[in-house]
Amino acid sequence: MKPAAIADVTANSFDSPADRGAPGSSRLVSLWTVYALTLRQHLHGKRWMVIAGMCVLCAGLVAVVRATAPDVPSVELEFDIAFMFIPQAILPLLALIYASGLVRDEQEEQTLTYLLIRPIPKWALYSLKLFATLTTAVLLVVMLTLLTYVAIYAGGGTSFREVAPRVLRAASIHSLAVVTYCCLFGLISLLTKRTLVVGILYVALFEGLLANLPFSIRLATVVYYTRLIAYRTLTFLVPLPIDPSRFNDLAAEVWQFDVKTDPGLVDHPQLHTCLIVLLAACAISTLLAAILFSQREFHVKTPEKS
Amino acid sequence: MTETSDSKPIVEFHGVSKWYGNVIGINKLTLRVPAGVTGLLGPNGAGKSTFLQLATGQLFASQGQVRVLGQSVWNNSTINRQIGLCPEQDAFYEWMTGWDFVYTSARLAGLNRPAAKDAAARTIEAVGMTRHQGRAVRGYSKGMRQRTKLAQALVHDPRVLFLDEPLTGTDPVARHDLMTIIQRLGSEGKSVVVSSHVLHEVQSLTPNIILLNHGRLVAEGNVRDIRDLIDKHPHQIVLISDEYRKLAGRILEWDDVEGVRILSREQGLMVETRQPDAFYSRLPALSLEDGLAIKEVYSDDDSLESVFKYLVNR
Numbered sequence: 001m002k003p004a005a006i007a008d009v010t011a012n013s014f015d016s017p018a019d020r021g022a023p024g025s026s027r028l029v030s031l032w033t034v035y036a037l038t039l040r041q042h043l044h045g046k047r048w049m050v051i052a053g054m055c056v057l058c059a060g061l062v063a064v065v066r067a068t069a070p071d072v073p074s075v076e077l078e079f080d081i082a083f084m085f086i087p088q089a090i091l092p093l094l095a096l097i098y099a100s101g102l103v104r105d106e107q108e109e110q111t112l113t114y115l116l117i118r119p120i121p122k123w124a125l126y127s128l129k130l131f132a133t134l135t136t137a138v139l140l141v142v143m144l145t146l147l148t149y150v151a152i153y154a155g156g157g158t159s160f161r162e163v164a165p166r167v168l169r170a171a172s173i174h175s176l177a178v179v180t181y182c183c184l185f186g187l188i189s190l191l192t193k194r195t196l197v198v199g200i201l202y203v204a205l206f207e208g209l210l211a212n213l214p215f216s217i218r219l220a221t222v223v224y225y226t227r228l229i230a231y232r233t234l235t236f237l238v239p240l241p242i243d244p245s246r247f248n249d250l251a252a253e254v255w256q257f258d259v260k261t262d263p264g265l266v267d268h269p270q271l272h273t274c275l276i277v278l279l280a281a282c283a284i285s286t287l288l289a290a291i292l293f294s295q296r297e298f299h300v301k302t303p304e305k306s
Numbered sequence: 307m308t309e310t311s312d313s314k315p316i317v318e319f320h321g322v323s324k325w326y327g328n329v330i331g332i333n334k335l336t337l338r339v340p341a342g343v344t345g346l347l348g349p350n351g352a353g354k355s356t357f358l359q360l361a362t363g364q365l366f367a368s369q370g371q372v373r374v375l376g377q378s379v380w381n382n383s384t385i386n387r388q389i390g391l392c393p394e395q396d397a398f399y400e401w402m403t404g405w406d407f408v409y410t411s412a413r414l415a416g417l418n419r420p421a422a423k424d425a426a427a428r429t430i431e432a433v434g435m436t437r438h439q440g441r442a443v444r445g446y447s448k449g450m451r452q453r454t455k456l457a458q459a460l461v462h463d464p465r466v467l468f469l470d471e472p473l474t475g476t477d478p479v480a481r482h483d484l485m486t487i488i489q490r491l492g493s494e495g496k497s498v499v500v501s502s503h504v505l506h507e508v509q510s511l512t513p514n515i516i517l518l519n520h521g522r523l524v525a526e527g528n529v530r531d532i533r534d535l536i537d538k539h540p541h542q543i544v545l546i547s548d549e550y551r552k553l554a555g556r557i558l559e560w561d562d563v564e565g566v567r568i569l570s571r572e573q574g575l576m577v578e579t580r581q582p583d584a585f586y587s588r589l590p591a592l593s594l595e596d597g598l599a600i601k602e603v604y605s606d607d608d609s610l611e612s613v614f615k616y617l618v619n620r
Binding site: 026027029030032033034037041044109110111113114115116117118119120121122294295297298299300 | 326355359362363364365366381383384385386387389390391393395397398399401410411413414415416417418458
């Protein structure tokens with residue numbers, strides 16, 4: 001036995017290239033497997049119960065309103081549930097539930113090691129996991145929106161032709177919002193260990209409080225852009241109780257868009273600008289998160305240390 | 307490793323330190339691990355897992371350079387095609403079956419469907435899990451879980467294998483089987499780095515060892531020299547069995563056993579012996595005796611710790 005000694009270590013002393021893959025191996029297969037594995041993880045989680053509860057809650061709320069106030073116009077009900085309650089409460093919570101566990105779950109369950117030791121760049125690993133999470137979230141949101149619209153319009157006398165485009169637009173807006181929230185919360189989950197607390201505070205203060213203030217600060221919220229997209233693609237006109245021939249623009253009133261002095265909302269971003277802003281927010285937060293993830297160490301607690 | 311100093315190293319650490327805040331995991335470590343089977347030995351907290359996490363690119367060295375097969379490992383995913391890791395933590399996608407877990411590992415390594423199926427079947431067979439491959443991992447015994455972890459490390463046919471305490475908590479039969487598999491991998495030309503805090507385990511696998519303690523390289527070389535030191539200290543081995551009292555009676559009949567202490571709470575016993583090799587070699591047969599099934603064997607490393615203290619302070 002010789003004592004510890006400084007060895008003469010020479011760089012690149014191994015001349016067989018280490019990037020020889022096994023026969024029939026490809027990086028695309030690895031990436032697809034990460035995506036599929038993450039989808040399967042989402043299916044096996046207990047989050048389903050919470051999400052199912054959210055779906056039932058929305059449809060249940062509609063049923064309660066229908067039972068207690070049968071005269072409420074369907075459009076008003078649609079506005080209150082699909083464009084007030086869902087974007088401001090359900091979508092951020094759904095995104096928070098899924099995106100907060102994007103990396104943290106695997107880290108806590110110590111299965112992240114099995115992904116980190118594969119021939120997959122870390123940035124791609126994060127991006128694929130996020131993409132699978134977005135797929136799950138969007139599918140859930142589409143189902144949630146459909147269910148809510150069925151509860152609102154079923155048996156109300158409104159034709160399917162009339163409702164179908166509204167459902168399609170609502171599902172698209174909700175999907176875009178949940179994608180943006182997922183990307184943001186994915187980034188937050190890498191910045192803090194208390195993702196749920198920070199996420200809930202963000203939803204309450206930022207998206208809840210600031211988005212409802214009629215100042216420029218609301219331009220920094222997701223809710224503002226989703227509302228603007230909804231306003232520019234859908235109408236929420238409700239007949240006035242005193243004069244049913246005249247209509248009240250519910251969205252403009254509640255969302256504090258000054259349509260009297262600015263009927264075309266030219267002072268507000270146009271539809272394509274809203275889309276670009278939200279997609280840019282997704283892209284930037286994903287890029288930052290992917291960089292953070294690729295530079296981060298994920299130290300595994302060994303049994304002796306834990 | 308004087309006998310292999312000419313060969314190209316598989317793993318190279320050059321002045322490597324790793325700190326976790328104020329805690330030192332690895333301290334200015336310089337060494338070269340040659341091809342073949344190498345034992346990474348040290349008591350709990352010696353830095354073995356940190357060493358393996360640095361070597362597999364999971365951790366970034368606070369100082370120094372880590373190279374595997376001549377390449378830097380940090381953020382170098384390409385090298386992972388050539389590396390297999392059997393981690394210490396008992397973590398799985400519990401909802402998967404054993405087959406699914408190994409097959410998914412093959413796919414994560416980039417194997418296409420037919421290749422992944424072949425590789426998973428071959429590897430599961432190699433670790434003796436074919437009969438149980440359809441069951442969910444959550445229902446596996448410790449030994450089955452260790453075998454399955456080993457299978458996922460082997461499934462993409464890596465050139466270098468890092469096994470972190472692969473024998474911990476296994477029953478004597480699984481322990482024997484796993485050791486046979488590791489020896490076979492070595493004879494097939496794979497380079498294997500096996501960490502353990504039990505000298506006996508490592509000695510059965512390879513004469514080449516690296517001794518770590520408190521993140522430092524204490525010694526490297528032939529295991530026989532270490533054994534001379536360790537045999538001066540009684541070796542403590544814990545056996546867990548439902549029939550631990552009956553087992554104690556049988557074990558006390560052996561001449562090389564110096565003492566047996568009953569551990570009622572753990573339903574086991576702690577055996578003291580100065581001839582651990584002879585003791586371990588008789589365990590599989592004893593475990594197969596009627597009603598004496600030994601569920602778990604592990605070595606209390608207090609005795610090993612004293613040897614490390616001796617090595618460090620001499």
